[in-house]
Amino acid sequence: MEAKNKIFSIIQGFWGSQCLYIATCLGIPNLLEEYGAQSVESLAEKTETHTETLYVVLRGLAHLEILEEKPDRVFAPTEASSLLVTNAGPSIGHFALHITEPCQWDGWKELYDAVHTGEVAFERANGKGVYEFTRDNPWSGDVFINAMSFLTDHATEALMAVYDFGQYETVMDVGGGQGGLIAEIVKTYNCKGMLFDVPYVIETAPSFLESRGVPKDAIALHTGDVFEKVPTGADAIVMKYFLSAWNDEDAGKILARCREALPDHGKIVLLQSIVPDVGEPTVCPDGIMPGLFAVQIRSAVPGGVWRTLKQYQEIFANSGFKLDRVVHTSTNLSAMEFSLA
Template identity: 30%
Template structure:
């Protein structure tokens, strides 16, 4: 018997169709390439006339060869287009990396901006899941809110980005609510005052108080002075973990509680309960997923961010009801979804 007969090779497993999807979901190269592009202001420089690699390397103070490899990938993923040899233009997708674009996404990507910076803490998601806590401090040595409050540049980029997305939500929320019986609003943790300003634009006879930390409180005062609203709004420096500075027939909490653990959120809600006047109500503006069979990836992504940044969480309607019960309140209405999936939940004392 011949020993020279060919032997069969083991079969090579054919890649399943899901392989490409998994690799796309697992890719870290493209997200980081976008962050570098945002930080280098590549699209801004191209729009200003630096279309070739030599010009881009000079204006960004980058190594030409490594920049060329970055640009090549951005072309491959259709963020940039090479319209002629060594001549680059942003695509419609790439234009979102321009600082002056009305829907700019730079604040979410550039690590010199607060959220772009915070997202890099997700490299420690292993620890967050294992240990059950926030990991922003693991990355940077300080707490998220300390950086927002103590660093004027990071604080400004944070509140500007939040305002960019939340103003549409506030417009919709204000249109939904009946304001005729409201005399005094207390906006708890109201950043630099966009919600109160939106309310007073519709109902200028209402008086208002804004409670915030010193940094955003100062920004709010400046905005109210500029808008000639300072005589209608009292801005108080303080913490919502302390007893609130005044009572009100309407208290607003917009995108505050998702920043905090359940225990801390109940503390804040109890302070609001104590500050509500008889027959008063609390307007809570937050995402409130209705526990669908298939979770929304935007909701779950936001939830991971809240966990990693500061140990907070996005909550379903049922979870909001549990917090309300613990704070001596009950939910009496929930709006339809507004922009970005936000809802207005109206709470009253139990």
């Protein structure tokens, strides 16, 4: 029976995630957080939805303990629904929207064929890669940026507790988005900061960094193509979840540009989830399963792959780096420190 229950749970998994998407997209968690418990009729009116259909969705989320259903079809917020609020800064609600939005869902429908052809399922479904899609679609782009900022916030406190960035004079975050991570590094360790990403992402950084209380000139902003040139001036390069978007060949090219940008004493601090080898724990302390998440990355990103520690060591060794140490955190994130070989 235990094995059968496990299979039923997996089968029902996408039902729950789609109910979560619908409620979060409609702003139900926002409404419950702001106004408190409300009847389904009131929520349907505020969201311009069909009352009976909305009720079935919300009841399902109540059974999953995301919402609380009270008598007379009244729904109340919970600790879980409060985490899904999307109108008070980056949250796991944005991450849920990004991972379960229609363009991603369409990609999963193409995975069966992609398994046979090796194509990227997201591209088969949408005609372009996920980064191009989020760049060209304002709603998806905004959700994506906030989702990545949430992941940074989610992991930053745990990272700062175990890894000392104070050993570096200047730290550059390559592919650092709005700058959530480098902001915390600079504020915590009073070092100099650099942020490098593509132009459409960096243009959102100044207001974000200001909202995080970062002095105006504390972080230098740079735009460009990581395959062409990485800015010089840092003695440590941080990359968070960045190499997982690229196949081994492209990852090698990125590391080559990083090597050119670093001084002889420079280091790369790779911040990634590490896919476990056989026999190692499969679930991280925060509940993320890297091996399953790796399927999402493979489905969505050309060459996207979450790797084992041995695979990272090999890629870096081929680019002239050696692994100095691995520091694990209390989330899914681990810090792998590499120096020039």
